Amino acid sequence: MLASIDTPVLCARGLYKSYRNGARWMDILKGIDLTARCGELTLLMGPSGSGKSTLMAILAGLSRPDRGSVSLLGFPISGLGESDLTDIRLRHCGFIFQSPNLFAALSALDQVRLVLQMTGTQAVDLDARAWQALKDVGLDDRAHLKPAALSGGEKQRVAIARALVKRPTVLFADEPTSALDRYNGDLVTIILRRYAHRHRAMVLCVTHDARLIPHADRIITIDDGRIQADERPHGDDPFSQVSDHAAL
Ligand SMILES: Nc1ncnc2c1ncn2[C@@H]1O[C@H](COP(=O)(O)OP(=O)(O)OP(=O)(O)O)[C@@H](O)[C@H]1O
Numbered sequence: 001m002l003a004s005i006d007t008p009v010l011c012a013r014g015l016y017k018s019y020r021n022g023a024r025w026m027d028i029l030k031g032i033d034l035t036a037r038c039g040e041l042t043l044l045m046g047p048s049g050s051g052k053s054t055l056m057a058i059l060a061g062l063s064r065p066d067r068g069s070v071s072l073l074g075f076p077i078s079g080l081g082e083s084d085l086t087d088i089r090l091r092h093c094g095f096i097f098q099s100p101n102l103f104a105a106l107s108a109l110d111q112v113r114l115v116l117q118m119t120g121t122q123a124v125d126l127d128a129r130a131w132q133a134l135k136d137v138g139l140d141d142r143a144h145l146k147p148a149a150l151s152g153g154e155k156q157r158v159a160i161a162r163a164l165v166k167r168p169t170v171l172f173a174d175e176p177t178s179a180l181d182r183y184n185g186d187l188v189t190i191i192l193r194r195y196a197h198r199h200r201a202m203v204l205c206v207t208h209d210a211r212l213i214p215h216a217d218r219i220i221t222i223d224d225g226r227i228q229a230d231e232r233p234h235g236d237d238p239f240s241q242v243s244d245h246a247a248l
């Protein structure tokens with residue numbers, strides 16, 4: 001975990017990306033510069049098709065820019081090979097998507113345990129850590145249920161427990177609340193913000209969901225492949241805001 005809130009976790013410079021659409025090339029990212037630090041929930045907002053998911057995939061090393069560079073946790077990820085990228089993602093990054101993508105045959109507890117096994121956690125610690133991760137998202141009483149027995153919001157919270165159990169320093173979320181009702185959407189938002197603050201993590205969240213705005217430390221608006229606005233609605237110190245320690 002990084003020590004200082006001012007440490008830049010992510011530094012992207014001059015990102016360009018185009019996709020071919022039939023005979024034409026479409027310029028999706030047109031020169032993005034972005035620095036992000038730990039301890040904040042940052043929203044990436046903007047119209048549909050503006051390049052948000054494209055940008056997040058490049059920042060996470062899931063896709064490569066045509067031009068420009070990305071440094072994540074000090075790793076020059078735009079220049080690394082696939083096996084190094086996979087290793088960095090496994091050790092340091094968590095991912096949450098709109099759809100939870102759980103394994104149908106596994107209980108909530110086993111979905112979370114599996115991640116710990118993949119990261120080499122000692123067997124003796126597996127259960128306690130997986131239980132705690134489910135407790136942190138308010139699901140310890142659902143631990144033995146398989147996805148078919150969970151609601152949509154509960155499934156998404158299992159996916160979040162699975163992403164957070166290894167305590168990633170960076171968390172990438174793409175539309176994590178858009179399929180959820182108000183109650184579950186609010187819950188997920190509070191969990192993301194609380195994780196960023198408590199664990200000094202960088203949480204970068206692509207969203208259309210205006211419910212997240214009051215919880216955000218920083219809001220970056222992208223339009224037509226460029227950053228149009230970059231605001232900190234609560235000022236420069238995320239720890240000066242209203243409490244994020246609300247019980248689930
Ligand atoms: N692999 C691809 N091949 C071709 N075009 C692509 C590819 N990925 C994205 N695009 C195009 O790039 C543009 C931006 O897509 P992107 O998914 O980044 O938008 P977005 O801002 O996340 O939109 P939304 O809010 O609808 O999710 C879109 O026009 C999309 O069709």
Ligand SMILES: [Mg+2]
Pocket residue numbers: 052053054206
């Ligand atoms: Mg998208």
